[in-house]
Amino acid sequence: MAGRSSEIERKWQERWYETGVNESEPDSRPKFMIIFAYPGVTGYLHVGHMRGYTYVDAISRYMRMTGHNALFPVGTHATGNGAISLANRIRSRDNATIEYMLANGCTEEQLENLGDPQRVVHFFNDVYVNQYWKRFGFLADWRRFTCTIYPDYQKFIQWQFRKLKDKGLLIQKPYFATACVECGPVAVDPSETDLQKGGRAETVEYTLLKFRCGDKFLIAATLRPETVYGQTNFWANPDVDYVEVRKDGETWVMSRPAFDKMRYQKDGLELIGVVRGRELIGRRCLAPVIHREVLVLPAMFCDPKVGTGLVTSVPSDAPDDWISLLELQRNEELMREYDLNPAEVRGIQPIAIIDTKGWGPLPAVEIIEKMGIVRSDDPRLEDAKKVVYREGFHTGRMNQACGEYAGMPVERAKDLMREMMISRGEAELFYDLSDEVVCRCGKPVVIKKVPDQWFIDYGNEWLTEDSKRQAGTMHILPPEYYANIPGVLDWFRERACVRQGNWLGTRFPFDDKWIIEAISDSTLYPIYYLVSKYFNEGSLRLDQLTEEFFDFAFLGKGDAESVSESTGIDLELVRRIRADVEYWYPLDINLGGKEHMTVHFPAFLMNHVGVLEEKYWPRGIFVNWYIIGKLGKISKSKGGAEPIPGAAEHFGVDPLRLYYVHIASPFADVEWDEEAIENYRSRMERISKTAEELKGLDGKGEMDSIDCWLLSRLNTRAARVRNGMKEYDLRGMANEVYFEMMNDIRWYVRRGGSSESIASRVLDAWTRLMAPITPHAAEEIWEGLRKECFVSLSNFPSVILDEIRLDIEQAEEFLKEAMADANEILKVTGISPRRVTFYTSPEWKRRIHAKGIEMARAKELNVPSLTKAVMADPELKSKGKEAADFSRKTAETLIKCSSEEIDRLGVVFDEFAYLIGAAAFVAQELGCEVAIFSADDPNAPDPQRKARAAQPRRPAIFIE
């Protein structure tokens, strides 16, 4: 079975690609350009990735079938060190890597060649295009394929950066980046692509406080510069050897590890001596800002690896400081050992500086008591610290002790006070990592100053404002993201855009020691697909991709003649490329996974806004969520899911495509579940069978009501699909086409529908409805209908309003409900019926019902008003109490209905005639004799007087 389905898939793919169905050129139709954010070349992709890609193909197929000229180009992103690191691992025959490559279908011979990063990229480009995207039948325009390490692409990127510079969006300033001391810049993130350990570490910003102590400065590192007003003493670890460092003519004292790290951040540091921690104890130093002399006291919690190994003491707000102070004050012996004056030490009291909501003036003292901590080595101090820091930072205000900062929220005071101290020369900044981080090469990773780093200035005001304005006009899904994106754009700051080191990518055009970083070279690229085709086919040479050429092609600057003259490109071609841009751009949809929400999508938008004319700014973003593994995210490197080609072979491409589209909303994560896919596969088989069944119908008679019903349903469903697809609701489309329509068709056949002409009409439309999601199956059925062209190129069924027959749909609904009622009675009573009699509503009740509907529509309905209207009708009045009762009941029911419900109930049809027409069917379904009467019929047999219960839409039922 699988073998045969893959044959069918390949057959249609060959035919599409041979005919060039997937290739798009400008014409008179409206255009629709869509891409997915191209994947990074870091190894094999897994079945989860195909979810978003499938959405793009299905959407573009739908757009093509609804009168648009659809363009769907693809490419890959190879910038970075993914390919380099993979090539290295292959070259060194790393076991896990080799196994992973082989398991994904790479052969030993191919592996031979993959020790080189460039070849790794080319290898995977081929895998992505041929084993994934073509295998899934995507109608992508393969001629436009490009990759970020292709030389022509790089010309484009260099042009983009020149434009950014022209607009003043490139800035240069110092930057502190994570880097291996040996290999240069590395990414510190939990995926640990570049690392051996420490991926969870965060960059922390210390404020270095300078304490004058004789002719030297003791350097304390703090995370809470706002607490300087509460300083009472200074801490040093007596067992640690500190170093003396020459810094701008001053002598600084700090721990050895601090010096080692600081060298990467500050220029001209020089080691000039060593000082034992013990020697510092008992000395006095001058605290910054408050300019008070404080005593240096011993503390074991000072870790030379953290900060500078020296700490300023704020016992009011730092639990560590308070407990250490307490310990010392209680320890007579210790004070004697360090020759401290016990009275002076005991005299040190915390100074309240921050008012924290829900806390007293000394939160550190308070929490130590509350938690019952008595020793400075209690591990719970970590938690105590976190609680006090968090509460103080968010809810605290500086109090009267804090000079000009009194009354200010801590959040604000922190930045202001740090700035103040730095500007007065009493403090500096120092960056460190929260955990030890080790590079893949084994050397430590530190924070390193890059003095001349280039940034793209995403914080730029006009850029941010224009981007936000544009985002407001865009079609962004899901709606939550549309609502959030202005906030994201505001938050987006300047971003380092170049780096050095071992890295694939484009040389920075203004200084080629830099290579453009991975996110910055993948933002404006959709427009490059309009040129890549000409380069790929050989109509353009590399040296012709000049600034002038791109200026004209993408910005319309200059004129075709001079571009042609200066580059040697054929004049017609220059004009054609510009015309292509004018036709295809802007991009209608950029679709990508949720990981792109805070980085790629905003950068994508802002680069378009920054570089291009307003008319070429993007029009849409579609964010999709993931397919996850049972034990969490399916990971590229760790595997955990079947390789894509294997899944295609095993389940079939159409079932997989249907699975992706239908299993859940695109905006929710889904757990990969093979059983679910099996179900979609059998669903597809049932659909083929049902299609066959439809083909076999050969009734020749006149249009019957059930024929009208099926046609009406077809049109109703087509309308729903088209309406839903305005929001690219693929799941809704799948539900209507593969589930609801299937049920309609089954019901039609069950009801005795057999018209050959209706069946062929419906099958024709149904096949076209299937074409966007399951194109191979659709082509196969289409071919069986002896159609000439591809169903992929046919028109998506339109809605013929005249064929929508609400009365017949309602009548059929009425029939189903009547049968359901009868069945329920049978179930509850347990009777095996000999005969079932239905009595349809009497005329007078229909009149009351109609009056009720009329009044509900006019918003005039209530119990007295309807009763009054009924009593105004002499004929109804003659029914007396019966009429009044029914009128009250009707009003009570209708008043609860929504206006849609009222419309539905207002549809009029002949219930009696309809039941008569369906009597044979009902008899067959209920398995007994069926009789139908109107409650108005005086001769109707009614031994149990059931007919009285008959009402509109609700026939009375008598079972014997």
Next chain:
RNA sequence: GCAGGGGUAGCCAAGCCUGGUCAACGGCGCAAGGCUUAGGACCUUGUCCCGAAGGGGUCCGUGCGUUCAAAUCGCACCCCCUGCACCA
């Protein structure tokens, strides 16, 4: 910490923006019946509780509230998840 998303019947999962058609789409699973030599294939019916006449009761994380009416709106609480910048 900052920002965002979510909790729906045995399971997966729609609905929530724009309150009433919601006992709540659809699927899976389960049960009964049919078809069949047989079937994990297919078709029909059922699947919260009660009910020997089409009815009633309770329900959408928890608790309040708004409303004639709440899974849908508001407030508070509990619990899960995701992204956070040189990683694409």
